Amino acid sequence: MKKFFVSFLLSVCLLKASADEGMWLPMLLGQQVYNDMVKKGLKLTKDQLYSINKSSLKDAILIFGGGCTGEIVSNEGLIFTNHHCGYEAIAGASTIEHNYLQDGFYAFNKAQEIKSQLTVQFLDKIVDVTAEVEDGVKGLAWVDRVAKMPDVYKTITDKVLDKDNGLSGRVYSMFKGNQYIMYVYKTYRDIRLVGAPPENVGKFGGDTDNWEWPRHTGDFSIFRVYATKEGKPAEYSTENQPLKPKYFLPVSIKGIKDGDYAMIYGYPGGTNRYETSYGIKLKNEIENPSLVNLRAMRLKLMHEQMIKDPVVKLKLASNYASIANYWKFFDGETKQLIKFETFNQKQTYEDKFLTWAKGKPEYENIFNEYAKNYATWTPYSKQRQYLNEGILGSSLTVFAASLIGVETNLVKTGIPAGDIKKAIDAAAIARTKFLDSEDKISDEKILAQIAQLFYNDIDKSQHPIGFYEGIKATYGDLREEQTYKKWAKDVFANTLIFNDVKWAAFIANPDAGVLQADKAFAYASAFLKNYNLKYASLYTAFINKNAELGRIYLKGIKEMNPAAAAKMYPDANFSMRVSYGNVKSYTPRDAVHYDYVTTAKGIIEKYKVGDYEFDLPAKQIELLKKKDFGQYIDKGRNDLVIDFITTNDITGGNSGSPVIDGNGNLIGLAFDGNYEALSHKIAFDKDLNRTICVDVRYVLWCIDKLGGAKNIISELKLVK
Numbered sequence: 120m121k122k123f124f125v126s127f128l129l130s131v132c133l134l135k136a137s138a139d140e141g142m143w144l145p146m147l148l149g150q151q152v153y154n155d156m157v158k159k160g161l162k163l164t165k166d167q168l169y170s171i172n173k174s175s176l177k178d179a180i181l182i183f184g185g186g187c188t189g190e191i192v193s194n195e196g197l198i199f200t201n202h203h204c205g206y207e208a209i210a211g212a213s214t215i216e217h218n219y220l221q222d223g224f225y226a227f228n229k230a231q232e233i234k235s236q237l238t239v240q241f242l243d244k245i246v247d248v249t250a251e252v253e254d255g256v257k258g259l260a261w262v263d264r265v266a267k268m269p270d271v272y273k274t275i276t277d278k279v280l281d282k283d284n285g286l287s288g289r290v291y292s293m294f295k296g297n298q299y300i301m302y303v304y305k306t307y308r309d310i311r312l313v314g315a316p317p318e319n320v321g322k323f324g325g326d327t328d329n330w331e332w333p334r335h336t337g338d339f340s341i342f343r344v345y346a347t348k349e350g351k352p353a354e355y356s357t358e359n360q361p362l363k364p365k366y367f368l369p370v371s372i373k374g375i376k377d378g379d380y381a382m383i384y385g386y387p388g389g390t391n392r393y394e395t396s397y398g399i400k401l402k403n404e405i406e407n408p409s410l411v412n413l414r415a416m417r418l419k420l421m422h423e424q425m426i427k428d429p430v431v432k433l434k435l436a437s438n439y440a441s442i443a444n445y446w447k448f449f450d451g452e453t454k455q456l457i458k459f460e461t462f463n464q465k466q467t468y469e470d471k472f473l474t475w476a477k478g479k480p481e482y483e484n485i486f487n488e489y490a491k492n493y494a495t496w497t498p499y500s501k502q503r504q505y506l507n508e509g510i511l512g513s514s515l516t517v518f519a520a521s522l523i524g525v526e527t528n529l530v531k532t533g534i535p536a537g538d539i540k541k542a543i544d545a546a547a548i549a550r551t552k553f554l555d556s557e558d559k560i561s562d563e564k565i566l567a568q569i570a571q572l573f574y575n576d577i578d579k580s581q582h583p584i585g586f587y588e589g590i591k592a593t594y595g596d597l598r599e600e601q602t603y604k605k606w607a608k609d610v611f612a613n614t615l616i617f618n619d620v621k622w623a624a625f626i627a628n629p630d631a632g633v634l635q636a637d638k639a640f641a642y643a644s645a646f647l648k649n650y651n652l653k654y655a656s657l658y659t660a661f662i663n664k665n666a667e668l669g670r671i672y673l674k675g676i677k678e679m680n681p682a683a684a685a686k687m688y689p690d691a692n693f694s695m696r697v698s699y700g701n702v703k704s705y706t707p708r709d710a711v712h713y714d715y716v717t718t719a720k721g722i723i724e725k726y727k728v729g730d731y732e733f734d735l736p737a738k739q740i741e742l743l744k745k746k747d748f749g750q751y752i753d754k755g756r757n758d759l760v761i762d763f764i765t766t767n768d769i770t771g772g773n774s775g776s777p778v779i780d781g782n783g784n785l786i787g788l789a790f791d792g793n794y795e796a797l798s799h800k801i802a803f804d805k806d807l808n809r810t811i812c813v814d815v816r817y818v819l820w821c822i823d824k825l826g827g828a829k830n831i832i833s834e835l836k837l838v839k
Contacts, residue, residue: 139700139766140803141688142387144300145169145177146245148697151686156699160380160781167783168697171244176783178366180384180695181344182240182304183775184208188385189239189342190777192370192785193834196344196362197313198239199818200775201790202321203444205340207437208235209315215429220436223317223736225828232311232343234355239344240304241365242695248275248290252299261667279303285352293689295393296670297677302694307344307352309359314341314828316821317736318436324725325732326418326443330451330794332713334762334811335722338790339818341831368777371784371838372816374753374760377715379702380781381765383789383810387691388772390800393673395486396465397493398665399456399801401500407453409504413572414446417512417565424561426731431558438514438556445771451797461802472672475679482675488668496661499654502581509569510646514562518553518616519643522546522634526644529631543626550616559611567607570642571600581654583645614639693772700766700810707795707807716814718758719743739825749824750839751816761817763787764809770800778812784838787812 143152146169153165169177183189187204191197202209206220212233213219226232255271256264276288285306290299315321320337328334345359346352353359391398421439425432456462469486476482511517525542528534574587574597587597594609595602615621615637625633634640677684688696704715723743727733746752748759765778769789778787791811796804819835822828 139698139808140768140805142390142691142696142698142768142770143688144245145384145695145697146171149686156382159699159701161382161699162781163783174366176366176368176384176779177242177695178364179368180242180777182386182693183342184237184239186388186693186772187774188772188776190384190775190785191344191364191367193367193836194363195834196346196364197367197831197834198310198342198344199777199785199788200340200342201338201788201813202315202318202340203338203440203790204775205312205315205342206440208237208312208342209340210433210437211235212312213433215433218429218433219312219315220318220433221429223315223320223826224312225314225822225826225831226312227828227830229343229361232313235310235312235342237310237342238306238308239310239342240306243286243303243305245303246301247298248301249299251275252290262663265663265666275301283351291692291694293692294677294687295673295690296666297674298689300694305352307346307362309345309353309355311343311345312340313343314822314826314831316340316825319734319736320739320821320825322440323722323733323735326447327732329444329447330791330797332764332793332809332811333717333721334791335717335725336762336790336813337817337821338813339788339821341822367836368779368785369783369836369838370815370819371780371782371786372751372819373838374755374816375702375716375763375780375786375814376755377702377704380699381702381767381786382697382699382779382781383765383767383769383773383776384695384697384779385769385773385776385789386693387696387770388693390691390770392690392801392803393669393676394465394801395489395672396462396469397489399462399465401493401497402801403453403456403462405497405500406504407449409501410508411446411450411453413505413508413512413569414442416568416572418443418446420561420564420568421558424558431561434556435558435561448797451794452800455796455798455804456801459798459802459804461798464802472675472679476675479675481671485668485672485675488664492661492664492668496657498578499581499657502577502654503650503658505569505573505577506646506650509573510643512569513566514553514557515566515611515614515616515639516643518549519614519637519639520647521549522640523644523647525629526631526634526640529629529634539629543629547622547626550622554617559617563607563611566610566642567600567603570606571603573646581649583649586642586645610638610642616640691770691772698768700768702763703766703809705764705807705809707793713764716753716756716763717761718753718756719746719748719761720758722761736825742824747824748820751820751823753816759817759820760814762811762813764793764811766808767810768799768803768808769810773810778810782838785815787814788818 148165167175169175179191181189183200183204187200189198189200192199210220252271256267272290275290279286279288286303288301288303290301293300316337323336344362346362348360350363421435425435473486525546528539528542590606591597594605615625616639702715704713706712725733726735726740751759753760773789776789777785778789780786789810789812792799793809796808799808819832823832
């Protein structure tokens, strides 16, 4: 009975979104999906959700920076997004004298807004280009198809390229290459910082609370997009004006209750819901454990220095936050995949697929091919993780590796002197940026530890030839930690990268021999060239074959159950999506029930004076204890709501996404998922999945009461 139930459940879940699962293309919402949204509480028409010919909700949603979502909330181009999305820009604008990251920042007029290097992109239109793509690669073997695809994409996107108006196209593969859609974006390049809470508000709870509920984090920041007087994208200029958007979101301060409709627009970065059991096995046994252990090592060594010195903390803050975020995610992902027996569930479904595929030549041997492909690559998978997350986890190594291009120009014959000078000049600029961000103490320790870990954990046959033999000859026993510490100390003490005199001599008279003899370069070069010469082609072949098989497998899944296939959604790929669900409490385990909101009462309970993760501004604690909540109070609780949870289906890239009620009003900003459902990239859990959101009333309270920036509040359209 159990086996039948699991088999039935998997066939339904894989083919058809269950409960609140689904990251839907808003421009291609089927009637069945739209009807379900209405049943849950949506009051808007399809055209109000997405329209090409008139303004709609999609016009308020933007790609923020390189990997987040933001939303327009005023008719003067004001943007709300997460604090962690604006983190790098806030840190970049900060100095020890004006530490906006630590103390917060609000512009009380537009002249005080701070220039950033950020861009934002608005979706202009979408076009199904499946026929054009398939015509471009017609008749080609898979390897040739993959090689030609970039040129095919470029031919298609060149038709919409309009640099004067900031327009460009991007082709997305949907359903593992069974459909292709081009999104046309308009990119704006003058983005200014308007406001951010102090870091201990925007990141309250730190790594301890990351991916956890209950949460009390004020994860928001504020920016503004500027354009020419005509509304065109342009580089930063004092002549530019705030953008007049096509659409902006009204902001509701009515409050929420359990069961309320919640809709999230945004740009989820990536899921793999149609992954095979082979992929789950590799992830659980090799990829995730390696990544988690290597990141844990780096975080520990960085944190030791950050808590000692505010200068170091500011220098490493953005990088540390980035490493920490997905360190905890991948640890939780593996635990949840194992807990929910996802591997076994996938195998059960694959058996069902193979039964259906018997006698169908296109499909019946697909899992034999998967088995061969994984067997060929798996022995080298750990080494690749150790290279990416370990060897290249040292900032010095990353910069040294960037000089391989300089070396290539120096050793090749016939390279014009102008090309060599260009490479040298670029390296000099990059070095300056590297030195500004480098913390030698933590990085030297990282260098030593990863060199030792690679030696101990990776098959000796996959080591760079001669590298460890050289360490042994000069520094001692390869089994001893002290050997690697002595080597790392020597690298840092003698590399030309840190020595201004040696560096100046090198760029004045570039010489390949000098570069090759440098210990930091020799280290980076040894590992990179070892991988590129021996293993990169194996990985490329593995990925290409998986893609080929994935396309066939998903095509077969749709054929196996055409009725259920009508309500399938493509994996997330950083194209605009909408998910819908409800505000909802949950019970993660026996005798534990979580409310759907957290409040100021919980902040005060967690608050610890001087703590790295749970400290708060004294002014905030004073205001909260006085219950000075103003118009942002939740009257039913006589408290200030901080965060809330919904059943929405999101993933990385949705950070900063607007949480919207049934009438199209902003009620919060999505910023995290819950630990009990961190398998969500692979498998959505209909009972435990929750999206953690900062309540917009807390955002406004921080701006108004804590920050005193009433000018920002007056710019919004508040719905009371």
